[in-house]
Amino acid sequence: EMVLTQSPGTLSLSPGQRATLSCRASQSISSNSLAWYQKRPGQAPRLLISGASSRATGIPDRFSGSGSGTDFTLTISRLEPEDFAVYYCQHYGSSAIFGQGTKLEIK
Amino acid sequence: QVQLVQSGAEVQNPGSSVKVSCKASGGSFSSFGVTWVRQAPGQGLEWMGTVIPIFLSAKYAQKFQDRVTIATDESTNTAYMDLSSLRSEDTAVYYCARTNLNGLASFWGQGTLLTVSS
Numbered sequence: 001e002m003v004l005t006q007s008p009g010t011l012s013l014s015p016g017q018r019a020t021l022s023c024r025a026s027q028s029i030s031s032n033s034l035a036w037y038q039k040r041p042g043q044a045p046r047l048l049i050s051g052a053s054s055r056a057t058g059i060p061d062r063f064s065g066s067g068s069g070t071d072f073t074l075t076i077s078r079l080e081p082e083d084f085a086v087y088y089c090q091h092y093g094s095s096a097i098f099g100q101g102t103k104l105e106i107k
Numbered sequence: 108q109v110q111l112v113q114s115g116a117e118v119q120n121p122g123s124s125v126k127v128s129c130k131a132s133g134g135s136f137s138s139f140g141v142t143w144v145r146q147a148p149g150q151g152l153e154w155m156g157t158v159i160p161i162f163l164s165a166k167y168a169q170k171f172q173d174r175v176t177i178a179t180d181e182s183t184n185t186a187y188m189d190l191s192s193l194r195s196e197d198t199a200v201y202y203c204a205r206t207n208l209n210g211l212a213s214f215w216g217q218g219t220l221l222t223v224s225s
Contacts, residue, residue, distance in 0.1 A: 035211060037152070044202055044215035045144070045152060056213070088152050092210040095166045096142070096154040 002027055004089055004099035012107040019076040021102045023089035028069045033093050036065055036074045039101070040085045048087075049074065081106075109134030111203055111216035118222045124191040127219045129203030131184040134214075140164070140206035141179055141186040147199040155188070157206055193223045 003026040013019055023034070032052035037045040047056045049065035052072055062077040076083055084106050089099040114128040129141065140159030144152050156167035158177040167175055176189040186203055201219045204212035 031209075033209065033211075039146075039152065044218055045204075045212075046215075047211075047213055050211050086151075090152075090154075090212075092212065094157070094164060094210060095168070096157060096210060096212075098144075098152045098154060101151045 002029075002091055002097050004091060004097055006087075006089055006099035006102045008102060009100075010103045010105060012105050013079055014107045015079050015081055017079050019074075019079055019083070019104055021074040021076075021087055021104075023067075023072040023074070023099050025070045025072070025091060029072075029091055031093075032068055033091060034065075034067070034072050035090045035092055036063075037088045037090060038083075038085050039088060045088070076104075079104075109205060109214050111205060111214055113201075113203060113216040113219045116220040116222070118224065119193050120225055121194055121223055123193050124189060125193060125221055127188045127190075127201050127203075127221070129186040129188075129216050131186075131205065134205070135181065135184045136160075136179045136186055136205065137181050138208075140208070140210075141177060142204045142206045142210075142212045143175075143177055143188045144202045144204065144212070145199040146202070147196070150199075153199075155201075157210060157212075158186075159206065159208060159210075162208070190221075193221075195223050197221060197223045 034052045036049040053065045142157040143155040203216040205214040
């Protein structure tokens, strides 16, 4: 069974800094079917990235995704106050699974 | 742009069942699928299942396999999630999402809080 492990669990940074979030899969992910979601309290998940590196419609270009196989990264180039939230990676396809999440908090 | 509107908060007794709805406006579920995801208090996102009617495909997470049914009604542009044999651990916010044919959940509903308590 596929397991996605995200690191770090919590990332403490200041606005304007660069954030790098990691997602490691226990098995190679074919077709790069890896997505990233942002989750704010009281709001629905927001799709940021699909296919490992394609930004969803309306997502600012400070968000970027990279990686293949078992190692994937979400990078936020310059943090804005609204970016502090929890981020989840997800492998999707006929079934799906989420990582446990990375909390991005203000330092 | 499609919007998904879910039914309101529910309080249910342990052992009972619940049916949560998810209505699409400005779009439909035809040629798409639907995914249900939940988030228990203080926990992460948990995939429950995905149904893609045109593929006759229904996949459920193993832990929900015997208790959950997901369906769509194209005549009313509504998706449903039935969860039976409720227990306190099922207390969570439940989200629907319109799902592309490749399984990617793109548009999300606002969430429905289910509280299971006697």
